[in-house]
Amino acid sequence: MLQDYLKRYKDTYISVKALLSYPLCNFVNEFFTYTRNYESGLDFTDYCYRILEMNRDKLNDKEFECLDKILIRLRLSMLDYLNRWGEYISYYENILSTKNYLLTYDKGRNDPDFNRYVVYEDKDYKYVHFLYVGSYRYEIIKRKFSKWLNGKNVEHLKRHQQDRLSDTELQERIESIFTRLDMYLRRSQNDK
Structure with missing residues (x-):
């Protein structure tokens, strides 16, 4: 379109x-x-x-x-x-492992979730994979997908589609x- x-x-x-x-x-x-x-x-x-x-x-x-x-x-x-949670997770993880696009953060930041995205650091900064800023959404989608895989009702977790307009x-x-x-x-x- x-x-x-x-x-x-x-x-x-x-x-x-x-x-x-x-x-x-x-x-x-x-x-x-x-x-x-x-x-x-x-x-x-x-x-x-x-x-x-x-x-x-x-x-x-x-x-x-x-x-x-x-x-x-x-x-x-x-x-x-x-609501293609499996595809989202696969694509996210593929980008995480194949693209080294970085954001720069102050060296003082030191929490475990953040540190998982650190690609490297120097004396002043930590260089973090750019997908870090979307990691919160990634974690939510992983939980939704896990519920779906375990046979739990996930209808209330799904996003509305165009046919609802x-x-x-x-x-x-x-x-x-x-x-x-x-x-x-x-x-x-x-x-x-």
């Missing part, structure tokens, strides 16, 4: 890059959660990766890392909202989002 919308613009790469940059990256996540179109959110992450790979030569490593982190968080969010509600939400998106994309393309 969002991919088709982006094709209206001359340079899809610039539009994708704009959508994945602050503050629009927050807007993109909101689009999929507000409309509860989580499956399209997963498709959108795949689409963005294809566009970025086709234009990889235009991005330095730091730029790619920033965009990659946004797409990783978006995919995790969509898996969470789709009326057609009118959904249409109003989509129109609202696209109106705002149009304004942001026009502004960002005019700045280029």
Whole structure:
């Protein structure tokens, strides 16, 4: 859905890059959660990766890392909202073991949950895997998944899906989002 919308613009790469940059990256996540179109959110992450790979030569490593982190968080969010807890856990753990994107923290921080995410440290700082900031949600999802595996009722733990919105509600939400998106994309393309 969002991919088709982006094709209206001359340079899809610039539009994708704009959508994945602050503050629009927050807007993109909101689009999929507000409309509860989580499956399209997963498709959108795949689409963005294809566009970025086709234009990889235009991005330095730091730029790619920033965009990659946004797409990783978006995919995790969509898996969470789709109640695909096993996939969420697998993807989270795969990223944890394959991507060394780091955040810098003061050396004084020293709790066990935090220390599990420390990749390395020097005399002043601890360098922590960027997924640390989502570790609280990861732990919640692991508990939900464990309950489900043990045959416990988890219906009350599931996120609401798009079919719980009326057609009118959904249409109003989509129109609202696209109106705002149009304004942001026009502004960002005019700045280029």
